[in-house]
Amino acid sequence: MPITTFVFDAYGTLFDVNAAAMQAAKDPAHADLAAVWPAVARDWRLKQLQYTWLRAVAGRHCDFWQVTQDGLDWAMEANGVIAMATRTRLLELYWELAAYAEVPAMLTALKAQGKATAILSNGSPDMLNGAVSSAQISDVLDAVLSVEDVGIFKPHDRVYDLVGAHFGCTKDEVLFVSSNGWDAAGAAGYGFQTAWVNRAGEPIDRLYAQPHHVLHDLTTIPELT
Incomplete structure (x- = not known):
């Protein structure tokens, strides 16, 4: 057929799911990402996916925006990025x-x-x-x-x-x-x-x-x- x-x-x-972290890392206002953005991007994507699977298995669905935020929070903490302005910017960039x-x-x-x-x-x-x-x-x-x-x-x-x-x-x-x-x-x-x-x-x-x-x-x- x-x-x-x-x-x-x-x-x-x-x-490109790495584009948000890569773009934000180029901005001097988010210098906390400069050295760690590849790890943040990798961990963000991994946790985002893991949370979809776990929620599906558990029958605890939420929309993808929630798991995107939850995954980013984990990735930022894991890589020592604490600035809320950086979090805000990364989430903004994910929409484009x-x-x-x-x-x-x-x-x-x-x-x-x-x-x-x-x-x-x-x-x-x-x-x-x-x-x-x-x-x-x-x-x-x-x-x-x-x-x-x-x-x-x-x-x-x-x-x-x-x-x-x-x-x-x-x-x-x-x-x-x-x-x-x-x-x-x-x-x-x-x-x-x-x-x-x-x-x-x-x-x-x-x-x-x-x-x-x-x-x-x-x-x-x-x-x-």
Whole structure:
């Protein structure tokens, strides 16, 4: 079955989650980040994800903005960053994360092929709309789907169900793309074709399914039709 619908995770896949800490660290007003921003960015992302999994398992859902703040607070404390002004600035920047350089051209190429395109993310609708607007890619996306519609985080099947419910497509018509190995595995186990964008060159996760494609970036996504 040809791929008709290309669905992308947002954070770390289309949008660079390290961009907020990197940008804030360049500002002399946030000199406390200068030496530790890579560790802050890494720990922030790790805790953000861990908190989604733990909340899903425990049945204690909250929106992604809450786990984003909680993850940042942990990361700042772990790395000795205490300035509240720095916290405020990092959170502001998270609403306008930079898209990876290849994203606009890649999405434009998919639309030129007549493909449907969407985001499927843990992010709350407001956060996602802010990032999409900031990156100026709304005109090459057909939908922005959020886990808030089902009240549980990925990789629960109810999240992946949102794609078929919105587009009326079958699972084998979907290519799901994520920079998170666990998310690509979850989507593959669900029945989607999947591509893992392995920018860091990590090993494949030992889970119940594996991605069908492993890529270094998003450039060649339009070739996977």
